[in-house]
Amino acid sequence: MIKGAFKSFKHEHHFENQPNGTLMTDYFDYQFPLGFLGKIADSLFLKKYMTDLLAKRNFTIKEFAESDKWKQILQN
Secondary structure: OOOOOOOEEEEEEEEEEEOOEEEEEEEEEEEOOOHHHHHHHHHHHHHHHHHHHHHHHHHHHHHHHOOHHHHHOOOO
């Protein structure tokens, strides 16, 4: 990460062919700044917020991949 609100932030998607489709594994690691205060904020609300955000994004990725919607973003 170059610049942002997090002390560190890493997010990767890995895709693996499976007999009945594709397995997507989501690797997500972050550190909130502010030391002890950041850890409190993380445990009170940030971890749940980030988990919910990733679940929504993963649902959207699945929806696009399993329909013709992917053509909207990968034309030509």
